[in-house]
Amino acid sequence: MTTAPRVRRQQPALDNLTLSRKEGWFAFANSPILSTPERLTQTELTNLSDDQLAKYNARRRHWHANLGPIKTPQLVGLHEDLWDIVDSNLQSGDKPKSAVAVDGFPGLGKTTAALAFARDFHAREIAEYGHTTAEGHERIPVCRVGLTGNTGMLDFNRAMLGYFGHPGISRGTAAQLAHRVLDCVLSCETRLLMIDDLHFLRWGNSQSVEISNHFKYIANEFPVTIMYIGVGLAAKGLFSEGESYQDAVIAQTGRRTTRLTMDxxxxxxxxxxxxxxxxxxxxxxxxxxxxxxxxxxxxxxxxxxxxxxxxxxxxxxxxxxxxxxxxxxxxxxxxxxxxxxxxxxxxxxxxxxxxxxxxxxxxxxxxxxxxx
Structure with missing residues (x-):
């Protein structure tokens, strides 16, 4: 009994989980631009053998599943604003870096646009400074972390260490893990920190205040631009002053954050x-x-x-x-x-x-x- 020939994928299948590791990010950032499958007429399709048709259709399935991103006016405008903010954050180390929040309703292409920008930023950093740092470390321009509904400081720092592949992920206090993360950021000369799904945090409880303070610590001590991505961040109070202590602490993050959106x-x-x-x-x-x-x-x-x-x-x-x-x-x-x-x-x-x-x-x- 003969079996159908296997169709080799043009590149590894990527998902949000692989982007939580530097290997997955590099696979995404360095993946070649897909080549458009040849456009065949109906007659030419009919003349293909079963094997040829199977391979051709496999290429088209992959192609149609990856038609974007498309440079819409919304995407182009967002990227221009992001470049302004990221490039203006080259201040001396004693100045806190401004953050940016990409906020809006679902289905507007926020994450797709943000990832496209981060990919371009990664390429620019590698082109200008090389694949390794002066000390011989791997250059990792971008770090991406996805949040969950119960993410605390310890979990957040572990997620960042996991992205870099640091062996000290399982032991230590939140402060100790944060120092290890800082070492990774400095050694790998990371300049952009993407925090996706920020809306999963439950703003207003003690844990969200703890995380908000941690974000301020990163903005003060880390040489990175923080890019938050989420749904309805303004409605959750990230940019409002509020009346309670908890609201005020969270609002301080908003004071240092520029809100961008896509329509x-x-x-x-x-x-x-x-x-x-x-x-x-x-x-x-x-x-x-x-x-x-x-x-x-x-x-x-x-x-x-x-x-x-x-x-x-x-x-x-x-x-x-x-x-x-x-x-x-x-x-x-x-x-x-x-x-x-x-x-x-x-x-x-x-x-x-x-x-x-x-x-x-x-x-x-x-x-x-x-x-x-």
Whole structure:
């Protein structure tokens, strides 16, 4: 009995857990840009052998699952602000570094945009200063830590030590672990600390005050820019003054933190609709389906895709990715309303879909650029 040939992956599969280790980060930061699979016609697809078709479809699955990040106006604006803050934090060691918080609703591409920036920052640091420090240590420009709902100082310091692969992760007080982390940061010349999922912390209890004080310690003593990423940080009180002692302590973190956000796509003005259309045109160029054609998204499905995604790029990319996977798997080789209607999207987008579709059907709103 013969078995189907194995398909070799072009690069390791990455997830959020691998990014919590420096090896995973380097794999992400140094991974080559994916090459676009050759666009074949329906006839050329039919002429492929079973083995050739399996390998071609495997490449397309991987490609469509990694269409981003796309340089939308929101992403470009966020990156410009981040460069301003990171580059301005080259003060002398006696001055605390300003932090930045990327805040906003889910599905706006915050983490994707932040990771893209950190990857560019990593590349710039390596290009300018080399892969090793003057003392011969591995240069690790970026450290990324993901939080959980019960993260305390000890857990946070352990997570940072785990990222660097330090052997002293299992023993010591929070203060001792913090000193080991500082040694890692100084030895590896780390300059950017990403703290993801900050919204998981329960602001207002003693543990959150403890962590907030720890963040201030890092800002004062570590030569790094802290980048917080989270959902609804302003609503949780990170940037408010508050009245209680706990609120005041947390608000002090906000005083040193610049809040940045990313907006969803709007269609109220002609220029805003033009941005939406440009996004769809960019996606059209990246989609590799035998039956795709100019205007497949930007002309035929513009209103539909906006209603299905509510203008959130995360929901849009999920829908396009899943639609392309189904189009390849079923042989449809094209994205259409009928095909996408059979594809499920995230719950938040689906909940708001009907209201938007009704407004578009009644002519109250539209994504068409030609309207005023």
């Amino acid at each position: 969803s796509f709007d269609i109220k003005t002609r220029s805003a609709r033009q941005c939406w259309r440009q996004l769809l045109l960019t996606l059209e160029k990246r989609i590799v389906l035998a039956g795709s054609y100019p205007g497949m998204l930007a002309d035929e499905l513009s209103d539909y895709l906006y209603a299905r995604s509510t203008g959130h790029i995360g929901s849009l990319m999920t829908l396009i990715n899943r639609g392309c996977q189904r189009a390849v798997r079923t042989g449809a080789e094209c994205l259409s309303k009928d095909l996408l209607d059979s594809v499920k999207n995230d719950a938040a987008a689906e909940k708001a879909r009907r209201e938007l579709e009704s407004a578009m059907t009644n002519g109250k709103i539209t994504t068409r650029v030609g309207t005023t």
